Structures are given as structure tokens and as C-alpha cells.
Amino acid sequence: MRAIVMDEFGGPEVLRARTVEDPVPGQGQVLVRVEFASITFVETQVRAGKGPFAPPSLPRIPGNGVGGTIVAVGEGVDEGLVGTVVVTTTGGTGGYASLARASAADVVPVPEGVALRDAVALLADGRTAVMLHEQAKIQPGERVLVLAAGGGVGGLLMQLAAAAGAEVVGAARGKRELVERFGSYVDYSEQGWARSVEADVVFDGVGGAVGTEAMTALRPGGRASMYGMASGSWSEVDGLPITVLERPGPPSPEELR
Template identity: 50%
Template sequence: MRAVWLREFGGPEVLRVEETPDPVPGEGQVLIETAAVGITFVETQVRSGSAPMPLPELPIIPGNGVAGTVVAVGPGVDAALAGQRVASTTGGTGGYAEKVAVDASLVIPIPDGLHHRDAVGLLNDGRTALGIAQVIAPAAGEWVLIGAAASGVSSLLIQLATRAGARVIAAAGSRTKLELAQSRGAEAGVDYTQPGWAERVREVTGGLGVDVACDPAGGDIGRAAFELVREGGRFLAFGAGSGSMTVIEPEEAAGRGVTLVSMGAAFPSPEAVRELSVRALAEGAADRLRPVIGQTFPLERAADAHAAIAKRATLGKTLLIP
């Protein structure tokens, strides 16, 4: 099979497609022939060696989200799984490949009517958006500021917040991205690459600030988002697009009357994570949650996909198609 290998940290060009022996499913595993493979921003940070987390030992095949068809099962696995369309995480690596062996406990059947590509778009990003929506609990009439608004997670979170009756202000880095966010339900948009964007948020909310801010950017943008939360509001940081997470001291938040919401509260157990993933795919099949599949690349162009993401030139979810 073909697989994309990361053998050294560096620019996108270090990702190389190589002929690789097919994985063999072990005890409790299934072998998935992939039809769509998800790419995350964090994976581009890992590739470059700049991720705000411990880096893996190399070499690895990157990738943690796939959809496809089970083509073989290992010992101890129900043979009825063979031939089923499934989506699955991989445990962290192995996804950028034509085939991947994963624990059978990780696979989720893809509901009828849901495309492989949409299943990948919902698997990780959908469960993240659902988990965030649960813990921030947007209410009817509340102002909710959502950063990186055209990303996979945020574009789904916008849909969930507006469904709850909240009024969403999308924050992103271009007019195109803001237009996408507004097509998903955002009421207003601000370009946070432009001076005065925070003041614009205050203007939209009549000078009051927002009830909830969800920050995937970190850095100065995350700090500004926190300062836009009014007394009695909630703040959640869930990414490090700038290279570092937004860290707010509890004492500072308490002094402003702002509740800090943690991502840990959204995913209290492995069982909760799986339940959110199942829900995300079901919501997609019912057309109540629509992922944005902004661009796809063939497997051999994984480097181009990473380059596009690093340049912030993508919308929604970016996929590899083996």
C-alpha cells in the first residue's frame, strides 16, 4: 500500500509517500481500506516540530481520523464487521495511508446516507463541537464569539450555537472565511487580522461584550477574546493556532466574574468521547450538522495539503483521498 511517512521534522516537503507493507490486524483489530483521511492543524504543528505538546518519536505515519470499509478482521473480532463502512480514530498515528489497522472498539458504523468524506469531517471535529456546546451551554439570545470561524470545529460549533438560539459573532482572518461562517448561521463577523476588531465586537453587542467566547487561536487573539467576555460569562480555550494556548489565571477570571470552562469537562471519559462521535455522525446523517469539506488532496499531495493549512489558505476540513 501507499502511505505518507514523517521521518524528520520540518516543512511540508518532509512528508513523503512510500510503498509500505499492508498492516495486518492483530488481536481485537480490524483492517480499514481508507476512502477519506482527515488532517488537523495540530498535525501540521507536529510535522514542523512546533506542536505545543510532546512530540512523537519518528518515523511515523501521521493521521488520526479515517473513513472507509473494513476489509479484514483480526482474532477475536466479529466477522460481521467485514464489509461495513466505518469511521475511526487510529490512536494518534497511521491514518495517512491506503489501509490502517485499528482496535475494533474504536470503529463507528457510518449511517446510511452519510458520505465517507462527511463522516471524517464529523468524526473528530463533530464530537469536539458537540462537547464544547455541552459545556458552554449557549442559551437563546446570548452573544457567542467563536474564533477561527471557518475551521472544521468552529463551523460546526456555529451551527450548534445558533440552533440553541444564540447570536454568534464569527471571528476569522479573511472576508471569505467570514462569509462561510455567516452561511452557517453567524449573525456578524469580524476580521481579527484588522486593527480594532475587538472594538467592533463591542459595537455589535451594544458595548456589553459577549456572554461566551470560544478561542481556538491562543496568543494575543485569545487574550482579547477573554477580555470581551462580560461579567457572568464563560470563556473556553480549545486550540493553539498561534502556537500557544490562551492561559487565564483563575484569580483573574474570578475577579472579572468570568467562568473558565475546561475542555476536560467536555470529554470526561473514553465512553463520553465515543458517544459524542456516534452522535456527530448521526446528526450528519440527519442533515442537522453539516461539515465544511473545503478541499481535498490525493494522498501523494499530503505535503501540499499541509502547506495550504499552514498558510491559512483552507476552509473547513481538509482531507486526503487515497
């Protein structure tokens, strides 16, 4: 099969197409004929050998999210899955290829009427947004502040919060027209922007100085969830009257694989 293989870390030029052996599904696995493979920000960090985690071993076929048709199954897997159009994670490697292995427990059949390309685009950001939304337990009438509202996870969080009956404020630097489709807009590059917002819930995918300032917008007893940390961790949140919904640290290499 054809696959993209990286033998070194660096820019996109380290991704090279070559012919490799077809993978064979093992116990509990399926084999997917790949039509679309997703690319996330984290995967570009892995490719570059940077990020808050140890670089994986090389050589490797990158790719953690794919969409396509199941063409074979391994031992212990229902053969009726063959022919099913699915999206799935691969465990962190093997997605940039004609064929990819995945755990049968991870595959999600694509509903009728949903384009496969759209389903793959939603796979990574969608599961992150749903997890954060469920964790926050948003109540109708609450005000929710979403940072990086013009991005993939941020845009989905705005929609989920609005569907839950919340008043939604999207903080971004640009993309105003997009953000205002789902709520009100505030420019977080402006001095003192957070003073205009009082929020019960903050979703922060930015971190750094912007995320730290966003914490000042929280009402007493508010909830905050940090994810992504694109600009670094919060610097001054000790003593604020908030409950922080935060994972204990960056994902391990095993989680990314």
C-alpha cells in the same frame, strides 16, 4: 501495501511513499481499507516537529483519521463488521496508508446518504465542536461569540449554537459571507472590536491578544472555552468575572498517538 512514511521532521517533502508490510489487526482491532485520510493542523505540527508537545518517535506513518471499509477484524471483534463503511481514529499513526488498524471501539459507521469524504472531513473538527458545545451547556436566548468562525471547528460551533437557540456572533478576519450563513459577523482585526459584543459564552480557538480581548466581551458570570491556542494563551484574564472551561494543558504525545 503503499504508505506514506516520514523518517525526519520538516515540510511536506519529508512525506515519502513506499511499500511496507500489510498491518494485521490485533485483539479488539479492525483493519480498514482506506479511501480518505484527514489532515489536521496538529498533524502538520507533528510532521514539522513543532508544537506544545514532544515530537513522536521516527520512522512513522502519519495519519490519525481515516474513512473506508472494514476488511478484517482481530480477536474479540464481531466479524459482522467486515464490509461496514466507517470513519475512525487510528490512535495517531498509520492513517496515510492503503490499510490502517484501529480500535473497534473507535469506529463510527457512516450513515446512509452521507458521503464518506464529508464524514472524514467532520471527524476531527466535529468531535471537538460537539465536546465544546456540550461542555458549554448553551441555553436558548444566550449570546455566543465564536472566534475563528470561518474555520472548521468555529463554523460547526456556530451551527450547534444556533441550533440550541442562541444568538450567534462569529469573529473572523475575512470569510464574512461564510460566517453570516450562521450568525452575525465581526472582524477581530479591527481596533476595539470586542466592545461591540456582549456574550454569555465565548469559544476561543485563537488565543493570544485576540483571545484576551474577546474575554472583555463576556458578561458577568459568562463562560469561556479555549481550544487550539493558535496565537498563544490568554495574557490577561485574571480577575475577570468568568468561568473558564479549559483543559489543563496541551495534549500529551500519547493522546496524539
